[in-house]
Amino acid sequence: MKNLFLILRKLRLLWVFLLLHGISLVFVVRHFRYHQSVLFETTSPLTKQWWTWIKEMEHFFFLTEENELLNRELTRLRRQVLQQQIQSESLCWSSDTSLSVPYKWLPARLIHLTLNQSQNRFTIDRGSLQGLRADMGVIGPGGVVGVITQVSPHLSTGLTLMNEGQGLLLSVRLKSSGEFGNLVWDGKSSCCARIEGLATHVKVQPGDTVETSGLSSIFPRGLPVGYVTKKRTDQDVEAGHAYIRFASRFSALDHVLVLDYTYQAEQDSLEKPTAP
Amino acid sequence: MISFLSYLGRSILFLLIEWLLIARLEPGPGWAPILYPMFFFSLPVQFSAAPRMLLGFSFGLILDLGLGTGGLHAAATTAMAFVQPFILRYFLSVDERENNLKPSPKSLGWLRYLWMAFWLLLVHQFFFQLYSLFTLGAPGLLLFRWLGNTFLSLLLIGLVQGLFYKKKA
Numbered sequence: 163m164k165n166l167f168l169i170l171r172k173l174r175l176l177w178v179f180l181l182l183h184g185i186s187l188v189f190v191v192r193h194f195r196y197h198q199s200v201l202f203e204t205t206s207p208l209t210k211q212w213w214t215w216i217k218e219m220e221h222f223f224f225l226t227e228e229n230e231l232l233n234r235e236l237t238r239l240r241r242q243v244l245q246q247q248i249q250s251e252s253l254c255w256s257s258d259t260s261l262s263v264p265y266k267w268l269p270a271r272l273i274h275l276t277l278n279q280s281q282n283r284f285t286i287d288r289g290s291l292q293g294l295r296a297d298m299g300v301i302g303p304g305g306v307v308g309v310i311t312q313v314s315p316h317l318s319t320g321l322t323l324m325n326e327g328q329g330l331l332l333s334v335r336l337k338s339s340g341e342f343g344n345l346v347w348d349g350k351s352s353c354c355a356r357i358e359g360l361a362t363h364v365k366v367q368p369g370d371t372v373e374t375s376g377l378s379s380i381f382p383r384g385l386p387v388g389y390v391t392k393k394r395t396d397q398d399v400e401a402g403h404a405y406i407r408f409a410s411r412f413s414a415l416d417h418v419l420v421l422d423y424t425y426q427a428e429q430d431s432l433e434k435p436t437a438p
Numbered sequence: 439m440i441s442f443l444s445y446l447g448r449s450i451l452f453l454l455i456e457w458l459l460i461a462r463l464e465p466g467p468g469w470a471p472i473l474y475p476m477f478f479f480s481l482p483v484q485f486s487a488a489p490r491m492l493l494g495f496s497f498g499l500i501l502d503l504g505l506g507t508g509g510l511h512a513a514a515t516t517a518m519a520f521v522q523p524f525i526l527r528y529f530l531s532v533d534e535r536e537n538n539l540k541p542s543p544k545s546l547g548w549l550r551y552l553w554m555a556f557w558l559l560l561v562h563q564f565f566f567q568l569y570s571l572f573t574l575g576a577p578g579l580l581l582f583r584w585l586g587n588t589f590l591s592l593l594l595i596g597l598v599q600g601l602f603y604k605k606k607a
Binding site: 174178187197 | 487
């Protein structure tokens with residue numbers, strides 16, 4: 163550092179010269195239009211490149227904000243799609259427009275997620291103070307993510323679809339044929355799962371969409387769960403199995419939406435078995 | 439103080455000559471002989487480099503204001519003032535430098551004086567013509583104007599020195 167200062171001091175005449183010469187050049191360029199146009203022509207590609215870099219950097223730093231905006235927009239559009247879906251399927255007969263969409267979508271952000279456990283869990287940054295409760299569905303940009311199991315005032319945690327055993331049993335259906343089945347994860351891969359309980363006559367093609375069946379109070383019908391990955395063997399047909407790839411990319415999840423079914427409590431109490 | 443006033447007076451005189459006389463010569467497009475570097479040649483050898491540059495810059499800028507040349511003279515004169523100590527070190531002996539010599543045909547001799555003036559004018563004219571043309575796309579024209587104006591200015595300075603200082607001596 164000391165040497166650097168010594169070098170700079172030694173070259174002080176050069177700095178004075180460069181400064182005065184630079185000021186003179188600025189005067190020259192400001193005085194003559196020809197010089198201005200030459201300078202503009204020479205430096206415009208550099209200036210353009212420079213501003214492109216600046217813009218790219220700005221975009222990078224404002225990605226979080228943009229993501230928030232996109233998520234809000236996604237929430238709005240999903241709500242719109244759902245409204246149209248419900249209206250087209252005449253699921254809602256109420257003339258009260260405030261009740262025409264029995265679902266609400268609340269944006270949230272994933273703050274923790276496990277991928278290599280037998281029961282994989284997630285945690286989101288919204289809790290009971292924001293109106294979240296257990297048994298609410300969670301979806302990501304691709305499709306279904308999981309279900310909330312516990313809530314605290316500020317956070318919520320739940321099970322993802324990557325769940326071995328009876329932790330989360332999701333009823334699904336094939337979009338092409340409307341046949342129902344249950345989603346089962348065998349714990350082998352974070353991308354794939356199996357559908358069980360398909361009838362033997364059901365034809366399944368690779369690429370077929372598997373979606374929520376709507377037979378529970380957690381998810382409405384038609385939310386993507388996954389896509390069939392391979393043709394069924396005779397053994398699979400016999401067992402009623404089909405193999406799918408999850409619609410959600412769990413390893414890249416960030417923003418999610420929590421689904422709030424307005425009539426969930428009503429439906430649950432109605433479906434509760436009564437004592438004979 | 440007297441010396442300062444004398445230099446101030448001479449600088450004003452050179453500025454007036456440049457504005458009122460030399461700038462009106464116009465021997466042709468692109469031709470602009472100059473006389474004022476003579477004032478800088480005559481500065482004492484021990485005149486520090488930084489004040490020399492500041493003087494060159496302010497002199498050039500005032501000249502530019504009068505002639506409407508932006509900062510062409512300021513840039514060129516600053517460059518000339520920057521290299522002047524190095525050129526003087528090359529042309530003058532240690533004794534001459536220690537005696538704080540004021541370069542003139544009388545003190546240096548005509549040959550040494552013109553030779554020193556030539557190199558300084560070469561630097562001055564290089565930057566002046568380069569920033570005037572403001573392009574590297576016409577190297578021939580730049581070279582022609584650079585050398586042409588250097589020799590023309592050198593001739594003018596030689597003539598003025600011959601006319602005035604010779605009689606004085």
